[in-house]
Amino acid sequence: MLSFSKIIFTALVIVVVWQGFKLFNRAKQVPTKDQPKQTRAQKNQQSAPAAQEMEKCPDCGVYHAEGSAHRCDA
Numbered sequence: 884m885l886s887f888s889k890i891i892f893t894a895l896v897i898v899v900v901w902q903g904f905k906l907f908n909r910a911k912q913v914p915t916k917d918q919p920k921q922t923r924a925q926k927n928q929q930s931a932p933a934a935q936e937m938e939k940c941p942d943c944g945v946y947h948a949e950g951s952a953h954r955c956d957a
């Protein structure tokens with residue numbers, strides 16, 4: 884039988900992990916400003932291959948490396 888403290892602790896872990904994923908995803912989407920001296924062409928050369936490597940799974944929405952084995956078991 885679950886005690887009240889265990890339920891609270893489980894909920895806390897879930898919230899922390901959830902918030903962590905939200906911050907992690909936001910950090911990936913926000914464009915970084917650490918390379919202000921780069922030209923547009925240089926940026927395209929570096930960002931285009933990285934964008935092509937990731938593929939969104941149509942079933943579960945998870946981004947995974949293109950061509951790699953992926954299972955929708957998460």
Ligand SMILES: [Zn+2]
Pocket residue numbers: 940941942943944945953954955956
């Ligand atoms: Zn999937």
